[in-house]
Amino acid sequence: MLSVYQIIIPTPYPVGPVNAYLIKNDPITLIEIGPDTPQANKVLRHMLEMLGCRIEDIKRIIVTHSHPDHCGMAEQFARASGAAVLIHPLEESKIKGKQDFYKERMPFILETGIPAEVLKEVIGDKDELPEPSLTGVNIKLMSGGESIAFDGGELLIMHFPGHSPGHLCAYDPEQKLFFSGDFLLPHITPNPLMEPDQEKPGSRLPALKQYLSGLEVMEKMNVAMVFPGHGGAFNDYGRVIDVARQHHQEQFERIKANLQAGELNAYQLCMAIYPGLRKFGIALGLSEIVAHLDFMVANGKINYSKKQGINYYSV
Ligand SMILES: [Zn+2]
Numbered sequence: 001m002l003s004v005y006q007i008i009i010p011t012p013y014p015v016g017p018v019n020a021y022l023i024k025n026d027p028i029t030l031i032e033i034g035p036d037t038p039q040a041n042k043v044l045r046h047m048l049e050m051l052g053c054r055i056e057d058i059k060r061i062i063v064t065h066s067h068p069d070h071c072g073m074a075e076q077f078a079r080a081s082g083a084a085v086l087i088h089p090l091e092e093s094k095i096k097g098k099q100d101f102y103k104e105r106m107p108f109i110l111e112t113g114i115p116a117e118v119l120k121e122v123i124g125d126k127d128e129l130p131e132p133s134l135t136g137v138n139i140k141l142m143s144g145g146e147s148i149a150f151d152g153g154e155l156l157i158m159h160f161p162g163h164s165p166g167h168l169c170a171y172d173p174e175q176k177l178f179f180s181g182d183f184l185l186p187h188i189t190p191n192p193l194m195e196p197d198q199e200k201p202g203s204r205l206p207a208l209k210q211y212l213s214g215l216e217v218m219e220k221m222n223v224a225m226v227f228p229g230h231g232g233a234f235n236d237y238g239r240v241i242d243v244a245r246q247h248h249q250e251q252f253e254r255i256k257a258n259l260q261a262g263e264l265n266a267y268q269l270c271m272a273i274y275p276g277l278r279k280f281g282i283a284l285g286l287s288e289i290v291a292h293l294d295f296m297v298a299n300g301k302i303n304y305s306k307k308q309g310i311n312y313y314s315v
């Protein structure tokens with residue numbers, strides 16, 4: 001049986017703290033590790049000590065996805081301990097490439113019709129956390145479907161894209177524990193972030209389609225407890241899945257209602273639906289809206305046409 005300990009690590013993001021999970025069976029493994037801040041570092045070191053685990057005892061670090069609040073300290077701790085970092089190739093390439101968030105997404109952001117002065121405000125809002133890096137660490141790429149062994153148990157690594165293209169979750173088949181990262185959270189619906197398709201340059205990944213397919217897979221699994229990347233553990237995942245689906249359904253309806261009066265671009269829709277957004281929040285709002293628009297276009301629910309480089313949508 002796997003012995004699992006939750007470590008709650010502070011982040012400067014509005015989402016609040018991130019959870020790391022220490023599995024004390026050999027080889028000792030961390031799922032998530034937290035952001036690269038002095039506060040997070042102090043908490044993680046203190047908690048590991050309280051749990052009787054030395055840094056050099058850590059043999060594996062599972063990175064669910066490349067967001068800095070989840071994996072910022074991976075490089076530092078992997079170097080100090082010699083631990084292997086288990087990560088999906090799509091997340092590893094994001095970290096390795098140090099891809100510029102805006103440069104990669106700029107063609108998609110410009111298509112939304114965002115005014116130049118607002119774009120300046122968004123880009124000027126620098127991330128408080130440094131870009132994660134994995135230089136000089138032993139990386140083990142995981143695509144999902146692998147089983148990783150422990151003394152007295154195992155974890156199945158599963159690929160659940162949508163929030164991030166190479167998002168991994170882990171499942172303990174014996175105790176039916178599911179480590180969900182940002183794929184399934186008790187209190188918020190993860191943003192289906194705008195992601196370029198590495199295999200089809202110039203197009204976006206169907207993030208929301210991927211995410212909703214993942215919910216179908218998860219729904220059929222036998223899970224006793226979900227350990228999320230943020231918030232407390234929960235066992236009523238059927239309800240959380242329903243809430244997520246309902247959120248997306250309502251978003252489709254809100255978009256349709258807004259398009260009744262005439263065609264709009266994604267920026268106009270974003271401001272109509274989220275009038276209070278500012279700075280980086282606008283980039284997140286645009287991601288959320290564009291993911292829904294892509295899904296509706298793909299399913300023939302709405303039309304779009306391009307005018308002077310901007311996509312306009314209509315019912
Ligand atoms: Zn995330």
Ligand SMILES: [Zn+2]
Nearest residue numbers: 067069182229
């Ligand atoms: Zn997160």
